[in-house]
Amino acid sequence: MNYWLMKSEPAEVSVDxxxxxxxxxxxxxxxxxYQARNYMRDAMRVDDGVLFYHSSCAEPGIVGIARVASTPYPDPTQFDPRSPYHDPASKRDEPRWVLVDVQVLRKTRNLTLPELRADPQLEDLLVLKKGNRLSITPVEPRHWRRIVKLLDRPAA
Structure with a gap:
């Protein structure tokens, strides 16, 4: 089983x-x-764990526990000229972009970016690395266990 942190802007798709x-x-x-796409296409498996992360909002952070609920398939927004994600270079018979379905298992309190940064056990969590802008990052099992433990505690 693999674990992932997947960022979503709440204005696009929130945990709610x-x-x-x-x-x-x-x-x-x-x-x-491409790197985030490759994670979905090549590494994600059904039932992998997902940390649902709200980004580009007042208080970014982990707001839910989810799972990968499908195998990868073509992202239909790449073919829709009305979509902000339209990619005119992508062809239906050779799609460039894929997606997976994500199922939220439970909403959690918001484990904020400052809380993540303050925990020494998470200092090498990829989302905290300087310059990391990826919307999908792998999460090590030890980080997953620590974050789940933190989510079960009240906010500091």
């Missing part, structure tokens, strides 16, 4: 939006970074 969706599952559309 995902919970309100059928089976609390949403397609992870709009990824337009």
């Amino acid at each position: 939006d995902a919970l309100a969706a059928p089976r609390a599952t949403v397609p992870w559309t709009g990824v337009r970074n």
Whole structure:
């Protein structure tokens, strides 16, 4: 089993939006970074753990525990000229971008970026590395266990 941190802007898809969706599952559309795409395409497996992370908001942080709920398949937004994620160079018979479905298992308190940074056991968590802008990053099992433990505690 692998673990991932997946960032979503709440204005696009929030943890509450995902919970309100059928089976609390949403397609992870709009990824337009090759490394993040490769994680979904080549490394993610159904039932992998996901830390649902709100980004580009007042208080970025981990707001839910989820799982990968599908194998990768073509992201339909790449073919939609009305979508901000449209990619005119991507062809239906050879799609450039894929997505996976993500199912939220539970909403958590917001484990904020400052809280993550303050924990010495998480100092090498990829999302905390200077210059890291990826929307999807792998999470080591030891980091996953630590974060789940922190999520079960009240905010400091």
